[in-house]
Amino acid sequence: MSKSYFIETYGCQMNVADSELVSGLLTKAGYSETKDIHNADAIFVNTCAIREHAEEKVHSRLGYYHQIKKKNPKMIIGLLGCMAQNLKEDILESKPYVDIVLGPDSYRRLPEIIEKRNGNSTHIVDTKLSRFEVYDDMFPSRHLGINAWIPIMRGCDKFCTFCIVPFTRGRERSRSLEGIIDEIAQAVSDGFIEITLLGQNVNSYNHEGRGFHELLDAIANVVGVKRIRYTSPHPQDMTKDVLDVMGKHDNICNYVHLPLQAGNNKVLKRMNRTYTKEEFISLADQIRDKLPHVGISTDIIVGFPGENELEFQETLEVMDAIKFDSAYTFKYSSRPGTKAAEFEDHIAEPEKQDRLERVIKAQKEHTLQRNKSIVGRVEMVLVEKESKRSANQWVGRTDSNKWVIFDKENSHIRDFTPVRITEAKGISLHGKIVQLQGMEAA
Ligand code: SAH
Ligand code: SF4
Numbered sequence: 034m035s036k037s038y039f040i041e042t043y044g045c046q047m048n049v050a051d052s053e054l055v056s057g058l059l060t061k062a063g064y065s066e067t068k069d070i071h072n073a074d075a076i077f078v079n080t081c082a083i084r085e086h087a088e089e090k091v092h093s094r095l096g097y098y099h100q101i102k103k104k105n106p107k108m109i110i111g112l113l114g115c116m117a118q119n120l121k122e123d124i125l126e127s128k129p130y131v132d133i134v135l136g137p138d139s140y141r142r143l144p145e146i147i148e149k150r151n152g153n154s155t156h157i158v159d160t161k162l163s164r165f166e167v168y169d170d171m172f173p174s175r176h177l178g179i180n181a182w183i184p185i186m187r188g189c190d191k192f193c194t195f196c197i198v199p200f201t202r203g204r205e206r207s208r209s210l211e212g213i214i215d216e217i218a219q220a221v222s223d224g225f226i227e228i229t230l231l232g233q234n235v236n237s238y239n240h241e242g243r244g245f246h247e248l249l250d251a252i253a254n255v256v257g258v259k260r261i262r263y264t265s266p267h268p269q270d271m272t273k274d275v276l277d278v279m280g281k282h283d284n285i286c287n288y289v290h291l292p293l294q295a296g297n298n299k300v301l302k303r304m305n306r307t308y309t310k311e312e313f314i315s316l317a318d319q320i321r322d323k324l325p326h327v328g329i330s331t332d333i334i335v336g337f338p339g340e341n342e343l344e345f346q347e348t349l350e351v352m353d354a355i356k357f358d359s360a361y362t363f364k365y366s367s368r369p370g371t372k373a374a375e376f377e378d379h380i381a382e383p384e385k386q387d388r389l390e391r392v393i394k395a396q397k398e399h400t401l402q403r404n405k406s407i408v409g410r411v412e413m414v415l416v417e418k419e420s421k422r423s424a425n426q427w428v429g430r431t432d433s434n435k436w437v438i439f440d441k442e443n444s445h446i447r448d449f450t451p452v453r454i455t456e457a458k459g460i461s462l463h464g465k466i467v468q469l470q471g472m473e474a475a
């Protein structure tokens with residue numbers, strides 16, 4: 034009987050894609066995936082180090098795996114990803130039951146490493162970062178669904194002072210355009226409808242002089258690609274060329290994630306974000322000008338070291354000026370090893386909490402306002418899953434990345450369906466399927 038593995042993934046979509054890569058490797062090495070953690074021969078956890086909370090969660094999961102391993106001592110526990118990269122062999126001091134520690138550039142060696150670990154008793158730690166590894170020639174094992182994650186570049190050279198990613202993921206490097214196109218063509222023939230391009234800095238893609246807009250253009254022309262999304266871009270590389278290509282192709286979703294982080298220029302500078310508040314607002318205006326009805330989301334950090342009340346209020350002002358469709362909001366979390374962790378003017382927890390609540394409240398209002406502005410419109414919705422509230426309803430996403438709830442009628446999962454938006458309530462949208470004459474599902 035073949036050996037079995039259980040894998041669990043935390044963190045960003047890049048980790049989801051990396052876990053698929055790891056699954057592909059394990060399958061090739063003769064392992065099969067199991068959902069039964071208690072009887073697995075190996076447990077892998079792909080981890081995130083972006084905030085302290087992300088690491089705490091994994092520490093507690095590791096404690097749980099330890100209990101399982103006590104009953105099943107031959108089981109291998111493997112720590113993968115950004116937290117593995119960050120903590121390296123240090124993790125073995127407090128958790129000697131961990132067998133394997135592999136950073137994000139070391140997955141290729143996984144089958145060989147498992148063999149070694151099965152053969153003798155030393156722990157194996159491999160956290161060398163590579164300037165070249167892009168796993169271009171590997172076959173991820175995807176569960177058939179709607180969306181296929183396609184990593185196009187890895188690493189980050191931006192070094193925002195709060196962020197651990199440049200240390201856990203290493204230097205920026207891009208896959209070949211041809212390798213990406215081949216993988217997408219394969220994903221389409223496997224039945225995936227939506228393609229999401231991934232990278233820590235997805236729009237700094239550059240392979241032998243070919244930039245992100247050229248890649249996007251080439252992908253949009255691949256036969257059968259119905260929806261293209263990408264994440265996460267950096268405002269600095271959000272060029273006119275990218276917006277032009279987005280405007281040119283209907284199958285590139287009308288959605289941009291534009292991480293603001295903070296609204297005060299001094300704070301932005303200390304974060305090393307490379308743009309000013311004015312430049313950011315003008316970029317958002319330009320995006321809305323060029324791409325009518327575009328959805329724009331953002332990331333915001335409150336309580337960065339030294340941020341005073343008035344500076345924080347400028348974040349609220351920029352939010353108010355742009356009115357993002359949605360936002361991911363975070364309290365600053367100090368990451369040892371980053372530049373900002375060395376700053377001496379850290380903000381107290383209650384202050385951070387208070388600011389977080391204020392940005393969340395502002396964003397809720399903006400989301401509602403933006404959603405209300407599309408009530409009455411007909412949107413093409415890709416039906417993705419059943420609503421948790423009712424077995425008679427679907428939820429699906431618009432091109433602009435908004436979730437809509439609507440009665441199933443005769444539609445099916447994976448259909449593109451014209452839905453008239455009838456109501457915006459809280460942060461959700463409700464709609465009704467319309468029959469458009471002469472309009473075919475895309
Ligand atoms: N460009 C990256 C961003 C990764 S981190 C990407 O590819 O996704 C996602 C978001 O986490 C960042 O935009 C930032 O808002 C937040 N973040 C990063 N480091 C943080 C920290 N130390 N504390 C709080 N939030 C942080
Ligand atoms: Fe982190 Fe900044 Fe790089 Fe994004 S661009 S991964 S926030 S360092």
Ligand code: F3S
Nearest residue numbers: 044045081082083115
């Ligand atoms: Fe986390 Fe690493 Fe992604 S730190 S957000 S898993 S790149």
